[in-house]
Amino acid sequence: MPGRRFGPDVAAEPPVRPADPAVRRANLRRIFPLFRAYRARLAVVCGLIVVSAALGVVPTFLLRAVLDSALPRSSGGEVRLGLLTALVAGMVAIPVVTGAIGVFQTLLSNQVGQAVMHDLRTSVYRHLQRLSLAFFTRTRTGEVQSRIANDIGGIDTVVTSTATSVLSNVTTVLATVVAMVLLDWRLAAFALVLLPLFVWLTKRVGDQRKKVTAKRQASLADVSSIVQESLSVSGILLGKTMGRSADLARRFSEESRRLADLEVRSRMTGRWMMAAIQMTFAVMPALVYWFAGWTIAQGSAAISLGTLVAFTTLQTRLFFPIGSLLGVQLEVQSSLALFDRIFEYLDQPVDIVEGSRTIERARGDVAFEHVCFRYDTDAWTLTDVSFTVPAGTKTALVGETGSGKTTCGYLVARLYDATTGRVTIDGIDVRELTFATLAAAVGVVSQETYLFHETVRENLRFAKPDATDEEVEEAARAAQIHDLIASLPEGYDTKVGERGYRFSGGEKQRIAIARTVLRNPPILVLDEATSALDAQTERLVQEALERLAAGRTTIAIAHRLSTVRDADQIVVLDGGRVAERGSHDELIAAGGRYARLVARDAESAVTMAGSG
Known part of the structure; x- marks a missing residue:
């Protein structure tokens, strides 16, 4: 935008992911070592997630047993009260246990995530301290502040909770799919047939959102720089004495409006596609009922009421983690550009390397x-x-x-x-x-x-x-x-x-x-x-x-x-x-x-x- 900046010259184009696929893969591989120091706690988190996912599918089998075994098949049938009590007790106890596990797992994952954020912020700050004066003479202070505050802050959610969320959702999906197949493989095949299409559509949305996120972060850097330059004591004095306060406010307003537009674009990118996916998920249980009836009408083996109800219950449980995984993919894709910007600073060459010699007290020659x-x-x-x-x-x-x-x-x-x-x-x-x-x-x-x-x-x-x-x-x-x-x-x-x-x-x-x-x-x-x-x-x-x-x-x-x-x-x-x-x-x-x-x-x- 012409006339938008008034500080030292910087690149006008927003940062984008490196064009070289090898560089992109290398940057992606650099993310995982950030968690290396916290392997023990992560192992505990992973174990809790697996246990929680396994326990989560048990109530559906209990539900099938309630409908097919504990409750009477007809109005005059006998209720097996002891079995019903045991099954219901299990259905009550499992959510309590998984809830407690979830709280502890969330605590550990957030502790690890915030520790990684601390390490990353500190690494960037320490690396910048090692750079020569030349780097800072050609870089706006607002730009440096934006990399540390906005870019690292932008990946906060991804680092603190997304990794465990991905694992939790993946294990939940796997456990649910296995349980669905065990209940009835025909219903499972019908219910999961559209899943690859949803994954492909979500990837396309992720690519679009990634581009918008890169532009949004560049705009955030510009806003930070304008605030730092124009609202410092020197900037206020210059603006007032030169009669440019209104012009500075106009420039800030233009950049703020641009940032607001990019925020809207970022949040609305792919929303229609995601709404279509969610709608499909919502109507799938009804289609499963139809498919079960059609299967029986074709003379295939009957599907019990308990199996059908348990299956649709599992199916409903499946849609949330799949939707979360699709949303996580969008979040991860959007965050990759931020990681690239952070690694760009960490890759700045240190042109002044510390020596090893010491002098107790220099003479001064x-x-x-x-x-x-x-x-x-x-x-x-x-x-x-x-x-x-x-x-x-x-x-x-x-x-x-x-x-x-x-x-x-x-x-x-x-x-x-x-x-x-x-x-x-x-x-x-x-x-x-x-x-x-x-x-x-x-x-x-x-x-x-x-x-x-x-x-x-x-x-x-x-x-x-x-x-x-x-x-x-x-x-x-x-x-x-x-x-x-x-x-x-x-x-x-x-x-x-x-x-x-x-x-x-x-x-x-x-x-x-x-x-x-x-x-x-x-x-x-x-x-x-x-x-x-x-x-x-x-x-x-x-x-x-x-x-x-x-x-x-x-x-x-x-x-x-x-x-x-x-x-x-x-x-x-x-x-x-x-x-x-x-x-x-x-x-x-x-x-x-x-x-x-x-x-x-x-x-x-x-x-x-x-x-x-």
């Missing part, structure tokens, strides 16, 4: 050795970048927007891997280190500050869950934010609001700096760490950072060249290459790229001062 990098198949972002950052020193990365400064910082933290060349910490390739070692060694404060909708204290403790209140406050003091937090009515227990919107940009930046300080990493990557601060606050934070940088390796990425004049080394990037390297004074004296950047900054500062 960082080196880029002939590093080249590009995002997917795009143009090269970095080309043959080489420089070293000795432990305890400060290196500034400067250059135009898009020159590769932030990418260098991300490579140190291993949010991406170098395409060629290597980045090392203490002489060890970062690809060889464990994630825990990297997280302990490298702290990143980016220009995109993110705070959870939690208290200030919990946001700070995210960096170090076992930190004491004293350590939290000390980190806040180092980032020049303690006094502000302490002045709030609830102090460190103040909720920051979604993405920290209760605080200004500079305040959020200082909270993020405090969070990194609390981790106490030997290597700091400051990606425009003071970009959101005013001049006075920036000076305070710069003083704090200078104190913190003592004894640490600091890689500072900045557009404001005034913040990096004191760096031990300045690396100037131009078009992804190292254009110059040296101290501030050395680069000014060289009169090259850095000197021109400084001159341009000075002109901009004069212009801004004049306009002010």
Whole structure:
């Protein structure tokens, strides 16, 4: 639908099942191992189902005995009261026993099903956590949420109860068919002759519903994405300030209407066909009576009244599980597309594989050795970048927007891997280190500050869950934010609001700096760490950072060249290459790229001062 989306580009076509039959079969085979860890409980469930199905057909034989043996054949006949009492007692006891078995079996099957749902949700979440930043930069947040919530939620019924329902219905059908044949094979053949036709018709309905379900899930993902994007604090601010609130509401209304139409189509697909099948099931007992009369009229062996009544009772019992099986087939067919979407995420390649080496406490020596990098198949972002950052020193990365400064910082933290060349910490390739070692060694404060909708204290403790209140406050003091937090009515227990919107940009930046300080990493990557601060606050934070940088390796990425004049080394990037390297004074004296950047900054500062 044109104009429907306003987030990052995604595929417009709804997901469908893979065209390759081998892929479809492979995905189907992946469903069964989900239950492997719960084999013992499933075995108990299966045993209870078989016992329940076997007991379920017994009352029909008791009914035949009641009509043919216990009750008189004529108005003057004798009632065999003792036999009648025993038969009726059996007919009463069996439903009680099967009911109790059914309750226990339902409990076990739901426990297993919910455990499988938990495992599946956790597997998807953990796998997504292992993917590189590149995956999330090209995928809408709403799409990820939809896969975990809507798609996995969509298979809830199938996973929690359908498997046991299928087994229960199959055993019931088999037991009933066997009992029908034992009662009278002629009636059984007549009653079951149309069953293959019903199965074929139901398969066709399942194929149709599967296609509609795929489109419905894609629409659900779009609705989730629109809600996530437009009803976040940022989305509300953007919509109101741009005067687009009505347009956003219209877009949501269009997508919601599309989803509603797909829901109707999904629920109505094949309903006429299923109604015809149900009607046929309903009239079959009457046809059986006719067939029994016709058989007797042809001179065949007589069919007793008890056999006929018991048979039609069994037949009625047969129709419900067959109808359920046909409906289950539709449900399973509809859910296969959802499993495919879930497996699609689980099959996303993990392009950043954890290493095995550890470092007790990194010294902080960082080196880029002939590093080249590009995002997917795009143009090269970095080309043959080489420089070293000795432990305890400060290196500034400067250059135009898009020159590769932030990418260098991300490579140190291993949010991406170098395409060629290597980045090392203490002489060890970062690809060889464990994630825990990297997280302990490298702290990143980016220009995109993110705070959870939690208290200030919990946001700070995210960096170090076992930190004491004293350590939290000390980190806040180092980032020049303690006094502000302490002045709030609830102090460190103040909720920051979604993405920290209760605080200004500079305040959020200082909270993020405090969070990194609390981790106490030997290597700091400051990606425009003071970009959101005013001049006075920036000076305070710069003083704090200078104190913190003592004894640490600091890689500072900045557009404001005034913040990096004191760096031990300045690396100037131009078009992804190292254009110059040296101290501030050395680069000014060289009169090259850095000197021109400084001159341009000075002109901009004069212009801004004049306009002010």
